[in-house]
Amino acid sequence: xxxxxxxxxxxxxSKIGIIGGGISGLxxxxxxxxxxxxxFEATDSLGGVWKHCSFRxxxxxxxxxxxxxxxxxxxxxxxxxFPSYEEILDYLYSYASHFxxxxxxxxxxxxxxxxxxxxxxxxxxxGKPGEYGSLLAGRPxxxxxxxxxxxxxxxxxxxxxxxxxxxxxxxxxxIPTFPRNxxxxxxxxxxxHSLDYSKLDQEASTELFKGKKVVVVxxxxxAIDLAVECAEANxxxxxxxxxxxxxxxxxxxxxxxxxxxxxxxxxxxxxxQFLHERPNQGLLRTLLCHLLSPMRRAASKIIxxxxxxxxxxxxxxxxxxxxxEEDYASCQMAILPENFFSEADKGKILFKRxxxxxxxxxxxxxxxxxxxxxxxxxLATGYDGKKKLKAIFPEPFRSLMEFPSGMMPLYRGTIxxxxxxxxxxxxxxxxxxxxxxEIRCKWLARLVDDRFKLPNVEKMLEQTTTxxxxxxxxxxxxxxxxxxxxxxxxxxxxxxxxxxxxxxxKNWFAEVFSPYNSxxxxxx
Numbered sequence: 308x309x310x311x312x313x314x315x316x317x318x319x320x321s322k323i324g325i326i327g328g329g330i331s332g333l334x335x336x337x338x339x340x341x342x343x344x345x346x347f348e349a350t351d352s353l354g355g356v357w358k359h360c361s362f363r364x365x366x367x368x369x370x371x372x373x374x375x376x377x378x379x380x381x382x383x384x385x386x387x388x389f390p391s392y393e394e395i396l397d398y399l400y401s402y403a404s405h406f407x408x409x410x411x412x413x414x415x416x417x418x419x420x421x422x423x424x425x426x427x428x429x430x431x432x433x434g435k436p437g438e439y440g441s442l443l444a445g446r447p448x449x450x451x452x453x454x455x456x457x458x459x460x461x462x463x464x465x466x467x468x469x470x471x472x473x474x475x476x477x478x479x480x481x482i483p484t485f486p487r488n489x490x491x492x493x494x495x496x497x498x499x500h501s502l503d504y505s506k507l508d509q510e511a512s513t514e515l516f517k518g519k520k521v522v523v524v525x526x527x528x529x530a531i532d533l534a535v536e537c538a539e540a541n542x543x544x545x546x547x548x549x550x551x552x553x554x555x556x557x558x559x560x561x562x563x564x565x566x567x568x569x570x571x572x573x574x575x576x577x578x579x580q581f582l583h584e585r586p587n588q589g590l591l592r593t594l595l596c597h598l599l600s601p602m603r604r605a606a607s608k609i610i611x612x613x614x615x616x617x618x619x620x621x622x623x624x625x626x627x628x629x630x631x632e633e634d635y636a637s638c639q640m641a642i643l644p645e646n647f648f649s650e651a652d653k654g655k656i657l658f659k660r661x662x663x664x665x666x667x668x669x670x671x672x673x674x675x676x677x678x679x680x681x682x683x684x685x686l687a688t689g690y691d692g693k694k695k696l697k698a699i700f701p702e703p704f705r706s707l708m709e710f711p712s713g714m715m716p717l718y719r720g721t722i723x724x725x726x727x728x729x730x731x732x733x734x735x736x737x738x739x740x741x742x743x744x745e746i747r748c749k750w751l752a753r754l755v756d757d758r759f760k761l762p763n764v765e766k767m768l769e770q771t772t773t774x775x776x777x778x779x780x781x782x783x784x785x786x787x788x789x790x791x792x793x794x795x796x797x798x799x800x801x802x803x804x805x806x807x808x809x810x811x812x813k814n815w816f817a818e819v820f821s822p823y824n825s826x827x828x829x830x831x
Contacts, residue, residue: 322468323345324466325344326471327473328346328354328414329356331744332348334376334747337402345413345466347416348413362532363536364532366389367390370389377745379405389642415456417453420451420461424448448466449465451464469729475693477502479694480500480501480690482686490665494681494684495668501525501529516536519683520548521537524686525551526553526555526556531551534656537655539650548657549655554661557641561645574635575823582606586793587773611631632792634782635792637791638738661673696708707726712785714785717731719747721751724767724771732748737797739825742828749828758805774790
């Protein structure tokens with residue numbers, strides 16, 4: 308009803324629309340630039356989560372050379388330090404300026420509704436039932452309503468093809484649910500989500516923590532960074548400790564070296580990924596994978612033994628029960644800040660294991676009947692990416708956002724078999740999300756230009772189902788849609804569909820034993 312009261316403007320017709328100005332949106336804009344796409348960015352800045360979900364201590368989790376566009380290397384790509392979020396934003400703006408992408412971006416323009424205006428022929432792919440025809444059919448298929456600068460006016464745009472790049476993180480915080488009278492409303496202190504904290508400047512964030520009893524809920528990268536910032540704000544005798552409430556433990560690593568060996572040797576080369584199951588591998592390959600499974604488990608054990616030796620995981624009760632491989636296979640491996648355990652040793656970071664917790668007026672209470680006094684509780688409990696999508700999508704497409712498994716079925720991590728003339732970029736993860744976003748956008752650009760055709764719906768579903776089943780067999784955290792253990796094979800199949808050679812290195816030795824990154828997929 309509120310939307311009906313808003314003034315609306317007639318639709319502006321363009322070929323391609325892109326929703327989101329993060330790394331996926333930029334990659335899509337670059338690869339589809341020949342079609343002059345319209346990019347809707349809800350805020351006043353590029354960068355997505357790097358701009359809007361970062362703390363002052365937020366850094367990249369991988370070396371620079373593993374997080375760069377294939378045609379725009381970092382100026383100091385051999386610098387072994389992890390760049391800060393400010394450096395990443397500078398890099399993304401340099402990329403956008405170098406390739407003149409800013410002219411496509413409409414800032415402060417929030418997408419509030421999407422309508423399907425295609426016909427039955429569009430829904431069937433423009434060809435036989437279950438088959439896809441051209442994705443640019445010369446007529447509108449989707450209409451997009453946007454608000455600019457929170458105006459009461461809705462501007463409609465019509466597109467032949469739509470690329471959704473809003474991502475799984477940011478915008479919609481995931482808030483735990485609590486029993487009646489046990490939620491934040493009964494707590495006398497302050498409760499905020501990590502998304503709220505990321506909006507504070509350095510002075511405000513320090514003031515929030517200084518001299519306060521702080522509880523951080525979570526044990527992934529954001530929670531770890533928050534705990535360190537809290538400890539840094541509470542140095543000296545008057546400082547209070549920060550307590551991390553940990554429900555599920557995950558493996559953390561101090562750096563990319565294991566017993567003196569580079570980390571990539573364990574998971575990021577063809578030889579190491581040969582040990583892991585992958586789609587379309589055939590009977591012989593399946594048998595070999597089974598026979599080589601002891602080597603796969605041994606690789607995980609070697610890493611675990613190093614981490615237990617290097618870090619005081621057992622001292623603080625932080626050694627996970629599951630293998631390291633399961634965290635790597637779900638893209639949940641976090642790089643620790645250098646001073647994380649040194650602050651714990653000083654008593655500035657404490658840990659509380661709990662499967663259930665709730666609020667009382669003075670803090671938080673746990674299922675073992677213990678209580679923890681608190682002035683501030685920060686929820687580092689993640690984001691609800693599907694809620695973002697469902698808020699703007701119409702039925703029946705809203706109901707197709709996920710399968711019963713909890714994952715979205717995306718062929719090549721990009722095309723939903725049941726949603727016509729639309730692509731999704733940034734919803735399947737890998738160790739380097741920038742690289743996977745870029746190569747999928749290269750694939751998508753060639754698909755849009757009719758340089759190859761999609762298989763029929765049945766075959767696309769078969770492929771996506773196979774990938775999901777592999778994820779389920781590899782890790783209990785499979786719902787994150789991570790392809791890290793078969794990422795090279797994933798890129799191989801994309802290359803083959805584009806008509807590229809899948810082996811990208813200069814010689815067989817490098818092909819087998821060196822890691823793959825974006826530079827290997829530069830267009831010659």
